[in-house]
Amino acid sequence: MKTSQRFHFIDNLRSIALLLGIIFHAALAYGPHFQNIWIAADTTATHPFFDYLSLWLHLFRMPLFFLIAGFCSLLLIEKYGSKGFITHRLKRVLLPFLVFFPLAGAAYSHALTWGASIVQSVPPILTLFAQMEPVLSTMHLWFLWYLIQFCTVLWLLQKSNTLLKLLLNKIVHPVSLCLVIPLIIFVSLIDQPVPFPAPDKLTPTFWAYGFYGTLYLLGAGVYHRKDKIVKITCFSKAVTVIAMMSLVTYFMIIPEAPTLTIIKQAAASGQFSPSGSWHVLQSAIQTIAIISWTALVLMLGLRYLNQQSVQSRFISDASYWVYLVHVPVLIYIQMPLINLECSAILKFIISVAVTFTLSLLSYYLLVRSTWLGVFLNGKKQNARIRAIK
Template structure:
């Protein structure tokens, strides 16, 4: 691969994940499992949407963080540590700061407007009424907030040369990918609900560092060993079989949908 040429497969992958986000959020309204959670829940539901929403949720956002780590390494290699921090602040932190107040306003208007016209009102609105001390949420901008934290850590490691290039190389090592990564992901999710929530708090959430942070560093390592990505097509059918088996196990162990009291 030519390092100076644009990696169109990354653009295509990111575009596909974005389009699947539309499918995911639309399907949430018709999922029986998410009926008491999602604020646009429709009275008409079908079990098929449970499979769509859970399957997409399991890989879509981790994929975004892998791509983010991959592209962050491209930026550092093409520029410098200082320019990397300036670029990430301009393209991630600034949009987060600017659009967070707008997101609050839009959500407030949408929920107020929806409560007046929806019939029946989605069950989650009953929960909104009894919340006395709401926690400030970054809402759908949580991805930007968490990603900037990971980029800042990435910049600090590069600037201080704390680990040299060892960490970049280790993040694509087979031992990390097949042993360390599953262990870290498991421990990170042990205290979380199923399906795992969005780390949307303003304060840093350690489980997000272990979970999404691991995928970010996996992306960093894959950038250093792009030939690995090219070689995976040889194992397409074994990978598909592994996905099918893991999804079967996930759905067989999936707990009952949360009640309003649970929410």
């Protein structure tokens, strides 16, 4: 492939990974497994389907995003050079994080306080929060915080072009893809609960670097060998079988949901402390499911989403804004829905539909053609190679 060619499937997968955040976070409110975990959990209406949906999306959504982010980071280095790359990332990743971090914190605080004051059944985790010292969290913006760190590491590695090329060639070697990368991810996640949490603290963590950082570097390696990228679809049947088998097994061995007591103890100590041979097996199956589903979605995107339309371009441009604002919007919608006597499925449909509508409409009216649109996505004439946010 030529460098000038636009990778439409990357644009489309990027926007899908971000927009799936609405479905994922909405599903958390109605899954029995997450009733003691999620801040807008609706104890009046639950359905096991939403556990399976959220657990499945959690396996590949953010891993896919970081893989794509690494792909586009190397694209930017090749296009703009080392200095242009880091300048671009500071503008499009670090500055939005610094701006939206306090805004999101204020929105979360107001939405949860207001929601707790009107609902008849307060989400259990909010009751626990009232008994604990507040903890600084990067909320759903943690991905920006880690992305700028990974971009900085890649920028430093690029100072030695020979070393970077050697590393990228090694990471896409078949032995690395089949053995080394799975082993790194497994080791990174072994001390984390299953399903793995979001690394939403300001302090960088080893496991997030080992997990998401490896996938980010793998994405850069895929771009480095972009001339071979079409060949990955040859393995789609085998990957599909592995993905399906690992998913079914993962659902069968998923541990019980943590109690409020366990959550409180984990908050006090700063971490969960899973252990035992059963946890090792759960982590191993989770690792296989993560890798196989991320690879499968990438293959499906390459095969079916490698084209552009006016609609897909709009969605791609809007997805960054939508992700930044969607969680507070969801909380404002899902909290009053707790008092509504109807099924979890109907509440889920309402919350997703309204959140999508408000987020996309606000982008169209308030962001797209304004200074905020330039701040998030750059000038329109530069949209042709707009990078992963």
